[in-house]
Amino acid sequence: MELTEQQIQRYSRHIILEQVGGTGQEKLLSSKVLIVGAGGLGAPAALYLAAAGVGTIGIIDADKVDLTNLQRQIIHHTGDVGVEKVASAEAKMRAINPDVKVKTYHQRAKADNIREVIRGYDFVIDGTDNFPAKFLVNDACYFEKIAFSHAGILRFDGQLITVLPGQTTCYRCIFHAPPPADAVPSCSQAGVLGVLAGVVGSLQATEAIKYLLGIGDLLTGTLLTYNALTMEFRKVRLKRNPECRLCGENPQITELKDEEQIVCDLKDCKR
Amino acid sequence: MCKVKQPILRIPESVKKDTFAYRSRVEKFVQGQTSAVAFRAYRVPMGVYEQRAAGKYMVRIRIGAGLVLPYQLERIAQLSKTYGNGIVHVTTRQDIQIHEVNIEDTPDVLEGLLEVGLSPRGGGGNTVRNVTACPRAGVCPKEEFDVSPYALAAAEYLLQFKNSYNLPRKYKIVFSGCSADCAFASVADLGFFAHQKDGVKGFAVYAGGGLGSNPAVGLKIEDFITDNEILEVAEAIKRLFDKYGDRSNKHKARLRYVVARVGTQEFIKLYKIERQEVRNQGLRGDIPKVRAGASKFEVPRSVVDSDNSRSPLRHNVLAEKTEGLFTVMLRLNLGDIPADDLIKTGQTAEKFGQGLVRTSQLQNLLITSVPRQNIEKVRSTLEGLSIDVTGNGRGKIVTCTGAATCKLGLCLSRGLADAISDKLNQSKASRQQGETIIRISGCPNSCGHHYIADIGFQGRAKRVNGRLMPCYDVLAGAQTTERTAHLAERVGSVPAKKIPDLLAEAFAAGAIKKEQLKGLVERYDDFSSPEFPDEYYYDFGATEPFSLAGRGPGECGAGVMDVIKLDVDQAKEAIRAAHKTQAAKDKSESVYEAIIAAARALLVIFGLEPKKDREIFAAFSKHLIEPAWVKPQAQQLLDNAIDWRMGDRNSIDDLLPQVEDLAKRVEELFLSLDANLKFKAKPAAQKANAGVPEDKAQTQKHTVDLRGVACPLNFVKAKIELEKIDAGEILEVLLDDGEPTKNVPESFTHQGQEVIEVKNVGDHFCVKVRRKK
Incomplete structure (x- = not known):
């Protein structure tokens, strides 16, 4: 592909970078990223990936924009309240960069649909807000062999890890299964600093771009934790778990299933 | 005491009809049924102007002879507060303006004004503008007689005709009560000076004066006419203007250009013919009666001449012709007054003065016929205003x-x-x-x-x-x-x-x-x-360097023309200098200067203001040589000039004839510009086959011409080209002298590529880079 004059100008700051260049930018333009959840984490990730010229961006979410979302889900604006989140996100991505092809999935990611949705993407960003969904994304990416970035946020704390399924530490290597209901408070119970979502979601986008370009060191086998109050970033080395029920030596999980657990009631509270 | 409540200037019935029709025209425009251009042609003669701030409009209300009543001021103030920015503006032609009104609200403003007998009709466009008079007509000790009744009659007469709103350009009429000319009749399209001859009131008349570009003092067309002849004269000049004014060029349309074109004697002859015709036919329409103007407003009685204390307002208090009465002047800063203060000013005039307020040509307000014992009261009420009207350092500056x-x-x-x-x-x-x-x-x-x-x-x-x-x-x-x-x-x-x-x-x-x-x-x-x-x-209060770029066609008219003329004149001056001097070196310098000025002159109409010579030449090639406005040979001239500047050519004094041709052509194009800044001149040649040089650059493998591309985009593009060739191969990059020649090789080196050579090749540089990875 040949960059147009406008693209050369638009992406000039990327192209100047030694590690990107024109070829790198062309790679991004022919890449595909799926974002699961158009919420706090998905919002900044979607905006930055669109701005960066990732050629195809898919986004899946079943919800509509609620007033309580706007404190951190910066892709949605006040006028979008009541609009499907995926539609709102699509409009903003298109507005930032008409180069980008946006695919929307207005549905909840479930065991029976997620594999078809993520199939064909180069990278997945897990921007979900509850434990069962996070395990579902982890497992689905494992079965489809798609690299993904996991992240979670609560109050002032965030964490993320990048997983190359079958090669590096997966979410289930660390956490075997969702915690029991009510063991961990949800965001609406405990609160969350809005900008924390921006920091962590942006870090996820960074991982996606590095993966697509094949540059730098990914957060594989390493959990990055961040505390917004102390401003401390910590890297925790985590080895693959041979006893992982998904990717270990004796795998027990052979197919997807929806696990039971409280759903972060941020979105339930409006009902 | 009797305070007359009827509006001073009486709005003709036809103007009232026009005002009521305005609303539906606005609605059509807002709904998109009328184009902006068509609507503008209708709107401006209604006295509604677009302001520079997008979507905001100014309403210019004519204040006949500068006389306005307190209840009218109150309405203006209310409309300004409701629909505008709450600041009312007094103009140098005694109008009052309401600023920052939304177009949807302008019908409410116009109808609201009409309810109190005011109208902006003819406030703008090619119309009979406000007929003005001395700011102290009727009270000034120096005046021959009160001229305000005549100003009002002339306005009322002319405003009733549709064709008063479609003249070649604006038509400004002024009445001065004496030779001191506080109203500036000497520089009006039509100016009347009051005189008395054997006890008969009358006027000396001047025409064709005006300020603006090519200003002129009026030409005397009548030594003395009696006061009942003014309408005939105003009608005759209007007809003359209508016939001979140049409608094709609004910059040369005012009456003074007719005088300049036909000469003073011929102008007077033409005027006499029109005047005779008007006299033969008789005046048409309603003939307004000359009513007592400002002087009919009774002044407060019981004038007691007791207090001789000097008021703190003394610099702003002027004696009137009636002993014991005074004019109090409110000095406004650049003509602006908050709406609430305007209301209070009207109330003050009602209570302590003549019951009317006057607007002055110095953008001030006057309260006339204040008895001495009331001056102190006026002063204390004016002190209650939110602005200082004593003119402490302000109010003696008039600005546009x-x-x-x-x-x-x-x-x-x-x-x-x-x-x-x-x-x-x-x-x-x-x-x-x-x-x-x-x-x-x-x-x-x-x-x-x-x-x-x-x-x-x-x-x-x-x-x-x-x-x-x-x-x-x-x-x-x-x-x-x-x-x-x-x-x-x-x-x-x-x-x-x-x-x-x-x-x-x-x-x-x-x-x-x-x-x-x-x-x-x-x-x-x-x-x-x-x-x-x-x-x-940087201009005063500006955060950006002073610039004319971005002033698009049509919006800049005179401004841009002025800048082009600077360069055209500079080119001509340099050519003259080249002719005069003998020394080859000085001659070449002048020739070069002329080329630069000629090449730069017209670029401003494309929104360009290149500073470097190379950029000027590149832009000239693109916008004037390629579209064939200028002959292709000019390119050779530019190239030679650059060669000389770079030292590759010893002299260019032999190019003087070509430079003269170029300067002549540029001036020709400049003079052919229309109001939209498009050339009316014919192209100089068949359109050059644009694009050929670029194609050539692309087919030549491993060479990229990035002259004229600024940093860092030149590096961006060079890098993309480098990525296309195999490792070990060499790319040649053509760059402008200066920053590019420094930055691009540096960036390549930083990124681990091998810069083999940076070479000056005459007017530009060639950088050779070997792809290492």
């Missing part, structure tokens, strides 16, 4: 609205006015200013009336050390009196930023007369310094 809101403006005239006021107050020079009036226009259109100033300033752009600097021409020595009227003359031009100091020094030294001022200006008139402080390139 300036480039901040005016689409034609060059300089920010109001910013200069503020800076002058601050400086004069600071240095206490405001006291020495006395009654000297400073007038500032941001461009040659002269809305600040700088040609009739004691000290006048006309904004202009000057190219200093390759950059545009906001400057002003300084003018002095105007006289506006009957018979001996003459315009101010230019005594020099100075950077805008030096003007406050200049004035402080002038007033301190008492240098207000033209000759003294000239001596002083000469010291400030030095542009030869190789360096000026950076702030000199």
Whole structure:
């Protein structure tokens, strides 16, 4: 592909970078990223990936924009309240960069649909807000062999890890299964600093771009934790778990299933 | 006491009808059924102007003879508060303006005004504008007689006809009560001076005066007419103007251009013919009666002449012709007054004065016929206003609205006015200013009336050390009196930023007369310094360097033309210099200067202001040679010029004939520009086959021509090209001298590529890079 004059100008700051260049930018333009959840984490990730010229961006979410979302889900604006989140996100991505092809999935990611949705993407960003969904994304990416970035946020704390399924530490290597209901408070119970979502979601986008370009060191086998109050970033080395029920030596999980657990009631509270 | 409540200027029935029809026209426009252009042609003659701020409109209300009643002021103020910005503006032609109104609200404003007998009809466009009169008509001790009734009658007569709203250009009529000419009849399209001959009231009449570009003092067309002949004269001049005014060029359309074109004798002859015809046919339409004007307003009785104390307002109190009555002047800063203060001013006039307020040509308000014992009361009520109207350092400066809101403006005239006021107050020079009036226009259109100033300033752009600097021409020595009227003359031009100091020094030294001022200006008139402080390139209150770029076609008219003319004149001057000099080197210098000026002149209409010679030539090639406005041979001339500049050619003095051709062609194109800044001249040749050079560059493998591409985009593009070739191969990059030649090789080196050679190849550079990875 040949960059147009406008693209050369638009992406000039990327192209100047030694590690990107024109070829790198062309790679991004022919890449595909799926974002699961158009919420706090998905919002900044979607905006930055669109701005960066990732050629195809898919986004899946079943919800509509609620007033309580706007404190951190910066892709949605006040006028979008009541609009499907995926539609709102699509409009903003298109507005930032008409180069980008946006695919929307207005549905909840479930065991029976997620594999078809993520199939064909180069990278997945897990921007979900509850434990069962996070395990579902982890497992689905494992079965489809798609690299993904996991992240979670609560109050002032965030964490993320990048997983190359079958090669590096997966979410289930660390956490075997969702915690029991009510063991961990949800965001609406405990609160969350809005900008924390921006920091962590942006870090996820960074991982996606590095993966697509094949540059730098990914957060594989390493959990990055961040505390917004102390401003401390910590890297925790985590080895693959041979006893992982998904990717270990004796795998027990052979197919997807929806696990039971409280759903972060941020979105339930409006009902 | 009887206070007359009927509006002073009576709005003709036809104008009332027009006003009621306005609403549906606006609705159609808002709904998109009328184009902006068509609507504008309708809207402007209704007195509704678009302001520079997008989507905001100004309503200009004619105040006949400058006489307005308190209840009318109250309505204006309310409308300003409800629909506008709450600040009312008094103009130099005695109009009152409401600013920042949304177009949807303008029908409410127009209808609201009509309810109190006011109308903006004819406030703008090519119409009979407000008919003005002495600000103190009827009370001034010097006047021959009260001229306001005649101003009102002339207005009422002309306003009733549809064709008064579609003249070749505007038609301004002024009545002055005596030769002192406070109303500026000497520089009007039609000016009347009151005289009495054997006890009969009458006028001497002048025509074809006007300010703006190519200003002129009026030509005397009648020694004396009796007062009942004024309508005939006004009608005759209107017909003459309609017939002979140049509708095709609005910049040359005013009546004074007719005088200039046909000559004074022929003009008077034409006038006599029209006048005779009007007399033979008789006047049409309703003939308004000449009613008592300002003087019919009774003054407060029981004038007791007891108190002789000197009022703190004394500088603003003027004696009237009736003993014991006084005019109190409210000095406004640049004509602005908050709406609430306007209401209070009306109430004050009602209570302590004649029951009317007057607008003055110096953008002030007057309360007339205040008995001496009421002066103190007026003073205390005026002290309650939110603005200072005593004129402490302000109110003696008249400015146009300036480039901040005016689409034609060059300089920010109001910013200069503020800076002058601050400086004069600071240095206490405001006291020495006395009654000297400073007038500032941001461009040659002269809305600040700088040609009739004691000290006048006309904004202009000057190219200093390759950059545009906001400057002003300084003018002095105007006289506006009957018979001996003459315009101010230019005594020099100075950077805008030096003007406050200049004035402080002038007033301190008492240098207000033209000759003294000239001596002083000469010291400030030095542009030869190789360096000026950076702030000199910023206009007052501006955060961006002074620039004319971005003033699109149609919005800049006069302003842009002025800048082009600068360069055209410079080219001609350089050619003259080249002819005069014998030394080959000096001759080449002049030839080069002429080429640069000629090449740069027209670029501003494309929104370009290149600074470097190479950029100027590149832009000229693209916008004038490629579309064939200029012959292709010009390219050779530009190339030779660059070669000489780079030292690859010993002289270019032999190119003088070609340069003359180029300058001539550029001037031809310049003179053919229409109001939309499009050339009316025919192209010089068949359109050059544009694009061929680029194709060639692309087919030549491993070479990329990035001349004319700025940093860092040149590197971006070079890098993309480098990525296309295999490792070990070499790419040649053609670059402009300067930053690119430094930056691009550096960036490649930083990124681990091998820069083999950076070579000066005449007018540009070639950088060879080997791809390492």
